[in-house]
Amino acid sequence: MRPSNEHIKVFMCVSVMVVFLCIGLPAKAADKENCLLCHKYRFLGRIDENGKRLNYNVSEHIYRKSVHRVVPCRDCHTNITKLPHDPVTEEVNCANVCHVKPPFSDENFSHEKIIKIYQESAHAIKPGDSPELQKAKPYCKFCHLNPLYTRVDEKRIAFEETLLRCLNCHQEKGVTQAYMHMTHRLRHKTSRSPQEIVQLCAKCHQDTALMKKLGVSQEGQEAVETYLRSIHGKSVILGSQKAADCITCHASSALHDIYKKDNKKASIYKDNILQTCKECHERTNRWLVQIGVHPKAHDEGHPVIHFTSVFFTFAMYGTVFSLLGLLLLETRSRKKDGIKFLLRHGTSWRGKLKRRVKK
Amino acid sequence: MSNSSEVIPVPMEESLVEDDYFTYVEGVGNIPRDIYKHVQSDPKGDLPRYSVHIVIQHLLVLLTFLVLVVTGVPLLFAKLFWAHTVINLLGGADTARILHRIAAFTMMFACGYHVVTIIFGTIRQLISGRFDYKRTMIPRLKDLLDIIQDIRYFLGLAPYRPKMEKFMYKQKLHYYAIIWGNCVLMIAGLALLYPDTMARVFPETLAKLLPEVVSKGISFPAFFQEFARLMHADEAVMALIVVAFWHWSNVHFVPGRFPLQWAFLTGKITREHQIEEHFLEYLNNLREIPEERGYMKALLKEKGIETIPKVSVSELPRIY
Numbered sequence: 001m002r003p004s005n006e007h008i009k010v011f012m013c014v015s016v017m018v019v020f021l022c023i024g025l026p027a028k029a030a031d032k033e034n035c036l037l038c039h040k041y042r043f044l045g046r047i048d049e050n051g052k053r054l055n056y057n058v059s060e061h062i063y064r065k066s067v068h069r070v071v072p073c074r075d076c077h078t079n080i081t082k083l084p085h086d087p088v089t090e091e092v093n094c095a096n097v098c099h100v101k102p103p104f105s106d107e108n109f110s111h112e113k114i115i116k117i118y119q120e121s122a123h124a125i126k127p128g129d130s131p132e133l134q135k136a137k138p139y140c141k142f143c144h145l146n147p148l149y150t151r152v153d154e155k156r157i158a159f160e161e162t163l164l165r166c167l168n169c170h171q172e173k174g175v176t177q178a179y180m181h182m183t184h185r186l187r188h189k190t191s192r193s194p195q196e197i198v199q200l201c202a203k204c205h206q207d208t209a210l211m212k213k214l215g216v217s218q219e220g221q222e223a224v225e226t227y228l229r230s231i232h233g234k235s236v237i238l239g240s241q242k243a244a245d246c247i248t249c250h251a252s253s254a255l256h257d258i259y260k261k262d263n264k265k266a267s268i269y270k271d272n273i274l275q276t277c278k279e280c281h282e283r284t285n286r287w288l289v290q291i292g293v294h295p296k297a298h299d300e301g302h303p304v305i306h307f308t309s310v311f312f313t314f315a316m317y318g319t320v321f322s323l324l325g326l327l328l329l330e331t332r333s334r335k336k337d338g339i340k341f342l343l344r345h346g347t348s349w350r351g352k353l354k355r356r357v358k359k
Numbered sequence: 360m361s362n363s364s365e366v367i368p369v370p371m372e373e374s375l376v377e378d379d380y381f382t383y384v385e386g387v388g389n390i391p392r393d394i395y396k397h398v399q400s401d402p403k404g405d406l407p408r409y410s411v412h413i414v415i416q417h418l419l420v421l422l423t424f425l426v427l428v429v430t431g432v433p434l435l436f437a438k439l440f441w442a443h444t445v446i447n448l449l450g451g452a453d454t455a456r457i458l459h460r461i462a463a464f465t466m467m468f469a470c471g472y473h474v475v476t477i478i479f480g481t482i483r484q485l486i487s488g489r490f491d492y493k494r495t496m497i498p499r500l501k502d503l504l505d506i507i508q509d510i511r512y513f514l515g516l517a518p519y520r521p522k523m524e525k526f527m528y529k530q531k532l533h534y535y536a537i538i539w540g541n542c543v544l545m546i547a548g549l550a551l552l553y554p555d556t557m558a559r560v561f562p563e564t565l566a567k568l569l570p571e572v573v574s575k576g577i578s579f580p581a582f583f584q585e586f587a588r589l590m591h592a593d594e595a596v597m598a599l600i601v602v603a604f605w606h607w608s609n610v611h612f613v614p615g616r617f618p619l620q621w622a623f624l625t626g627k628i629t630r631e632h633q634i635e636e637h638f639l640e641y642l643n644n645l646r647e648i649p650e651e652r653g654y655m656k657a658l659l660k661e662k663g664i665e666t667i668p669k670v671s672v673s674e675l676p677r678i679y
Contacts, residue, residue, distance in 0.1 A: 231588070234434050238455075239446060283555040285559050292584065305586055308593075316597045330613070340615070341617040349396035
């Protein structure tokens, strides 16, 4: 059968549709103010008073994939009012309200909610802090680097947990419905993996000298070391996505509410810890919460544990060396008796007797 | 004793002083202790040793042991460079963990299967009157004496290897090591797998037994968990080293067993091995298997030692 005009028409229509579907729509231009006019140059920068080389280049293709891709530059860099602009002296304030409306909301978006939570946490700068401590405490940009928020495909995402995270900033009404109906099917994860979380926290907390200088307790100084010794830590080192990382226990779904353990709001406060463990260990009881999540080194702990450790070391070497000694003695002796390694022609005893047995 | 025509086993050669060199078996003749150097053996085994249940249990334990080692050891040495590679080969930490648990429960099933086999086998033997504790794993003083005599023989101080039962000291040592190790690994492993349940069971029991200890604020759950973690790791490494260096060498690499002893698949032992290390069990085989009796009789005839020497009455006091 020859294709008629009708067939050709249908085919053409479908082809055009497919072509349109395949062409992705270009990302929304965030650069309304045309900042990239200058900042697109790769070596745009200067050498500052201390001799440090600064690069002001903005890589457009990285920025376009970042989570802030729709936010215009001046929404964060608010002190820039004219072109060419004056030297930037102020840091970006993440609590700014930007000119982007989140879905289902009439108000412009802001990180204010999360910053409020952060400012109550142990990581916020308190009035009584020493200058050293103030300098060491992390602010938003210390942990949150824009390129880190590239979209990562992640197959298994806990449905409820992810929604809870969304609601940290987005309003509940509308977003919940949208999430339930379609967003979670997209299965995009923008949060860090447990490995990245541990790395991030360890960046400061592993530095025992710094922690000591800041007056952190002995427990806190060796927290990373002891965590990595625990079953959670070991699993995370080996790439587990399910094992508990730092913020699984030390923060709620708001993620930034990290307090010292004597603070009543802390997830690891003695009255809250049962609830925190319950997130993963469903049948938690008051005995479980006493188990050390940050186990100390064997010999520092209980005398019984120290004794057992020593006992096992001796037992192991003792057993292995005595058994292997017996094995070697036996093999040497049997070889002298004339045994061969392979059983051939019905016997292994094909050799000559090479020793005199005492009568 | 007074009957001069009574047949008395006596060696003919110069080793006359060693009265246990020859063993007389009714209907076969005098079997020299070192006859194992002259017998014909099939590498796949001649004489029955393990029932099919034991073979299945061994295979299950072998398989699960390997899986447990491959999935468990990288976790213990998580910080070493190869751990990550091994875990990735197994499909990641979360998959390896599930594999480890499946293997662990399969091994526990094999242990249960073994206990059932042992109990019912013993009952069956007791009913039929064939039960002989010497042919079981029950430890005896003789095992200790056997070790001493064996070492003396290896050093050239004793003339022959000891006459041993179906299970010699090596097997008994290993068997009890496995029982101890499995109990430790199971309890500690369950404590790691179900920390909540174990924390409830153990400290609650302890709290009832020793109320004043708990009231003093000693964190028993933390202690128990740490203890379990230590025991599980150390016992597993010990088991691995003993199995890899001692068990496998003993059964597959030493002379006469190389490159493979088929007993773990066929359930049969070679004749020369049976006579060398399990002589008393071989005597049982001779009693129970007529073909074996025929074979040994023919062999002794071939070697020219089938005739049973007659001893005059005047010589009797010297022998007894």
